Structure formats: C-alpha cells, structure tokens
Amino acid sequence: MISTTAQEATITTAQETTSQQPDSQPAGPAGKVVLVTGASSGIGEAIARRLADEGCHVVLAARRSERIAAIADEIRSRGRSAQGRQLDVTDRVDVQAAVDAVADEHGRLDVLVNNAGVMPLSRLDALLTEQWDRMIDVNVRGLLHGIAAALPHFQAQGSGHFVTIASIGAHQVSPTAAVYCATKYAAWAITEGLRLESGPGVRVTTVTPGVVESELASTITDPGAQEAMRTYRAEAIHADAIARAVSFALAQPADVDVNELVVRPVRQR
C-alpha cells in the first residue's frame, strides 16, 4: 500500500493542475482515493483494477465480501493499492459508514463511482413486483445513498468527483426493460441535477454503457427476457472499455468536467 503521506502529496499536485496552464498535462488519476460500488464483478471490478493500475488507492465495495477480498488481494499482489469493504448500497447507514471510513482512514475521498446495479428484466404483465422494487432499491436508492454520503465530504474538501454508471437504458426504453430503464433515466436525471447543484470543485460524470460483458443478466428469471438477452448480449464488449472511459474523465485537469460518455459496441445500433 502506498503511504497516506505520499498519497496526499500526489493528490495535491494533481488537483492543482488546471487546463489554464498551457503547458500542463492532464492531471491523471494517480494518487486519488476512489471508492467503487459493485466492484465484485463486471464493470465495477474492471474500473477498480484499471484505476489501481493507474496509481489510485481503490476501495472495492459490494455484498460478496470473499470476491471483493480476493480481487483486492490480487491487485495488492501486483504492487498496487486496494482494499475491500463489504457493502449493501440499499442500506443508507452502511453506505455512510463506508464513505466516512475511507475519508477517515485516508484523510479524503476523491472519487465515488456509483456503479452497483441489478437488471432482472421482465415484461410488466409478468408482475414481478419484488424485482421492480429491487431495481429501484439498488439502482436508484443506492445511487442516492452514495451521493448523500459523499457530498458533504466533497463540499468540505472543495473537491471530489462523482461517477455514475448509467446505461443506454437511460436514453431509450425497450420491451422487458421498462423498470430497469426507468431506474437508469432516474440515475441520469439525479446525476445531472447533482452537476447543476454542485459547487465549484465538484465534478460529475455519467458513463453510459451499451452492452458489456458482465454478470448483469444473471438476475433475470423471466424466460422470455432471458432468451432476448442471449441475442442482445452476443456483441458485448469487455468491461475495461468502460473502465477506460472512467479513467479518461478522472484524468482531466481539475477545471475540466467530462459530463457524459456513451460507450457501446461498434455493432450495437
């Protein structure tokens, strides 16, 4: 693990770089303290791995603590800086405690990646109402819990970066995806509101993936939606494509706010 002192020195240098300086290079994500929700698989895992490789200290959070611990161990075994934290984003108190713990331990939290999400698709007339609730709880309330926990820290620091992993489903609706898309439209709207309301120094990025390799479809129980997904997901791209987009947003100088990146397979129309 890198020492807190070394980390703080790097963070200060990074944040003082702005695009006003003609010769300045992008600040780069190195040295930032980053909390990634839903980091036990798929996109969150890829983001955590990439940012750790680029010199961030990464806190991986999700419910499956053994997977989180194994990924964090593997990252550390390569000389990078990472730790795991069991977290259920539907529990507001748990999210607050996780964010506060990172800020206490490292003196700051630079980036919160609100990535955790579920997608148990089905037609509305299947009436899988518990699954509707689950999507709202994780994809919307989980996001809000992250914002509520981190915003006071970012305001006190005068800096911070929120990254929301939304979806193409934030811009278009398809059959079986009404509730999922509703949660992603909500995630987009909440994140845009956050951008408009946040004071100077706080950056806000929505990353909008198309179809990406992950475990996301594994929560689908409806047979019709499962079948449709098999065809739809055949052209999925690797989750590192989304991690590269997050890295790009983080790497910009402090006065540059990358607000939305849409990343999908070339073949996806």
Ligand code: NDP
């Ligand atoms: P995965 O299923 O691989 O990852 C989802 C992650 O969310 C897991 O780490 C899971 O961890 C975590 N998670 C689920 N529920 C909770 C919870 N209550 N508390 C904490 N963590 C939770 O799918 P993806 O990587 O694809 O999904 C990541 C994000 O990307 C989601 O928001 C998804 O909507 C979005 N997205 C994905 C696309 C794709 O094609 N893959 C396309 C567009 C958007 P655990 O079960 O251990 O808690």
